[in-house]
Amino acid sequence: MSADVEQQRYDLVVVGGGINGTGIANDAAGRGLSVLLCEQADLASATSSSSSKLIHGGLRYLEHREFRLVREALREREVMLRKAPHIVWPLRFILPHQPHLRPGWMIRTGLFIYDHLSRRDSLPNAKRLKFDGNGPLVPEIQRGYEYSDCWVDDARLVVLNALQAQEKGADVRVRTRCIDAREIDGEWEVTLENRLTGGRDTVRAKALVNASGPWVESFVKGNAQRESRYGIRMIQGSHLIVSRLNDDERAYILQNRDGRIVFVLPYQQHYSLIGTTDRRYEGDPSQVGISEEETDYLLDVLNSHFVKKLGRDDVIATYSGVRPLCDDESESPSAMTRDYTLDLDRHGAPMLSIFGGKITTYRKLAEAAMQKLEPLFETLGAPWTADAILPGGDIDSRAAFAERLAREYPFLTTDQRERFASSYGTLCLRFLEGRESQAALGYPFGAGLTQVEVDYLIKREWARTSDDILLRRTKLGLLFDAPQRQALDSYLEGHPHLAGHALNSAAV
Numbered sequence: 001m002s003a004d005v006e007q008q009r010y011d012l013v014v015v016g017g018g019i020n021g022t023g024i025a026n027d028a029a030g031r032g033l034s035v036l037l038c039e040q041a042d043l044a045s046a047t048s049s050s051s052s053k054l055i056h057g058g059l060r061y062l063e064h065r066e067f068r069l070v071r072e073a074l075r076e077r078e079v080m081l082r083k084a085p086h087i088v089w090p091l092r093f094i095l096p097h098q099p100h101l102r103p104g105w106m107i108r109t110g111l112f113i114y115d116h117l118s119r120r121d122s123l124p125n126a127k128r129l130k131f132d133g134n135g136p137l138v139p140e141i142q143r144g145y146e147y148s149d150c151w152v153d154d155a156r157l158v159v160l161n162a163l164q165a166q167e168k169g170a171d172v173r174v175r176t177r178c179i180d181a182r183e184i185d186g187e188w189e190v191t192l193e194n195r196l197t198g199g200r201d202t203v204r205a206k207a208l209v210n211a212s213g214p215w216v217e218s219f220v221k222g223n224a225q226r227e228s229r230y231g232i233r234m235i236q237g238s239h240l241i242v243s244r245l246n247d248d249e250r251a252y253i254l255q256n257r258d259g260r261i262v263f264v265l266p267y268q269q270h271y272s273l274i275g276t277t278d279r280r281y282e283g284d285p286s287q288v289g290i291s292e293e294e295t296d297y298l299l300d301v302l303n304s305h306f307v308k309k310l311g312r313d314d315v316i317a318t319y320s321g322v323r324p325l326c327d328d329e330s331e332s333p334s335a336m337t338r339d340y341t342l343d344l345d346r347h348g349a350p351m352l353s354i355f356g357g358k359i360t361t362y363r364k365l366a367e368a369a370m371q372k373l374e375p376l377f378e379t380l381g382a383p384w385t386a387d388a389i390l391p392g393g394d395i396d397s398r399a400a401f402a403e404r405l406a407r408e409y410p411f412l413t414t415d416q417r418e419r420f421a422s423s424y425g426t427l428c429l430r431f432l433e434g435r436e437s438q439a440a441l442g443y444p445f446g447a448g449l450t451q452v453e454v455d456y457l458i459k460r461e462w463a464r465t466s467d468d469i470l471l472r473r474t475k476l477g478l479l480f481d482a483p484q485r486q487a488l489d490s491y492l493e494g495h496p497h498l499a500g501h502a503l504n505s506a507a508v
């Protein structure tokens with residue numbers, strides 16, 4: 001960069017477009033900072049779309065005495081239900097009880113603490129259950145408990161935070177990798193590479209936030225060339241998707257003999273999500289994939305609880321992610337802390353690195369990040385995110401909004417109405433307004449996805465590839481066959497807004 005070209009200046013450059021990076025960028029922009037967020041691939045393309053999709057206190061973490069984390073997480077359930085009623089909703093969990101596992105008194109105590117550790121406005125209490133042998137569980141399981149947590153569409157939560165950050169003035173750049181960060185005159189000079197064009201840009205920032213998830217430690221040591229005070233341990237977790245195992249909307253939390261727990265979650269209309277595993281991972285985080293051993297482990301836990309027995313052939317799809325946990329030197333992956341650690345390095349230009357965290361507590365993590373950065377920015381605004389609705393969340397409930405769609409757009413199918421209500425909320429009006437028929441929605445790609453929605457996702461939600469659209473923005477991927485995907489790829493390739501930069505999903 002020649003000295004006579006004026007570089008763009010920001011208060012904050014945030015590296016990483018997962019939940020923590022977008023949450024921090026959003027909070028910071030709303031407090032008046034000028035922010036640039038860069039994400040090397042798609043928003044939520046790494047850990048933040050591979051989670052179990054729960055906003056939960058984590059009943060299991062009580063065993064590890066993580067009371068601070070559990071209390072904060074339990075409180076966030078109510079906050080998130082208010083902030084994002086379109087993509088977050090209550091979920092009842094069934095916990096089958098077998099006396100040879102955790103004793104009944106321990107479970108009852110745990111559930112009592114879970115119910116009372118923080119204030120609940122809407123979620124119902126835990127209760128005991130008796131099974132009559134006619135349900136989906138094996139007849140040996142006769143008793144259990146039921147308690148509350150919440151579901152979230154993880155990838156959409158990330159996009160909504162990016163959208164809100166942009167509304168507040170942040171510069172959001174996807175497919176943009178931070179390849180170098182060096183200190184000049186007490187500030188950061190950050191080099192960004194556009195992965196579609198190969199073009200490079202350097203910008204200046206007063207502070208750098210390293211929210212690169214599984215890459216956090218390598219970013220400190222490699223890109224920023226500093227010492228890292230904390231280490232990261234990558235813990236792989238995988239999920240199976242199978243045909244729906246139970247005919248209601250309740251989830252199951254299964255206790256395995258090894259002390260681990262496995263969730264069976266209602267997923268979309270027709271599927272169940274089974275996960276997760278917990279095992280150390282050493283490879284490239286972007287290449288993580290399920291092993292046969294993990295598949296068999298999950299199927300074994302499932303088969304020892306459910307009447308219906310499943311084999312590998314019943315698995316429709318899988319996904320894996322890497323938890324970027326702060327290395328606390330625990331022996332077992334499941335005992336490692338799920339709490340977050342924020343490391344502000346002020347030796348020279350300030351860099352805040354984020355270690356660990358959960359989707360559930362991203363908003364509190366962002367507030368804690370702002371508290372760390374406060375001494376650097378005299379005019380920093382007050383906390384604001386607890387009461388701010390995320391884009392599209394200005395609805396009474398998903399059901400009420402789906403009914404409004406039925407009245408105003410009677411040509412929509414039931415599946416479209418329900419999906420729009422629980423993915424977009426009022427954001428869908430941006431592509432529906434003025435349309436009076438299915439034909440007016442343009443080319444039907446399949447499973448209710450039409451041209452106007454795809455155009456909206458490209459223009460307003462940073463979608464570039466069919467994976468962005470099918471796996472993260474809409475989660476319609478399971479319903480698409482190869483020719484339908486091909487048609488979507490062809491459309492993206494010719495899309496004027498993408499100007500030839502709709503590369504295939506694997507490339508970016």
Ligand SMILES: Cc1cc2nc3c(=O)[nH]c(=O)nc-3n(C[C@H](O)[C@H](O)[C@H](O)COP(=O)(O)OP(=O)(O)OC[C@H]3O[C@@H](n4cnc5c(N)ncnc54)[C@H](O)[C@@H]3O)c2cc1C
Nearest residue numbers: 016018019020040046047048052054178213237358359360
């Ligand atoms: C299997 C599994 C299940 C989970 N279940 C839950 C759950 O149910 N509930 C819950 O609350 N939490 C859950 N979690 C935890 C939660 O998913 C993670 O804590 C969270 O997603 C981490 O977000 P992040 O933003 O730190 O990281 P990421 O989502 O990985 O984001 C980091 C981003 O940084 C980008 N990046 C890296 N380097 C660069 C660079 N040089 N330039 C630009 N961009 C860069 C990456 O591409 C990536 O998108 C689960 C995690 C796993 C793995």
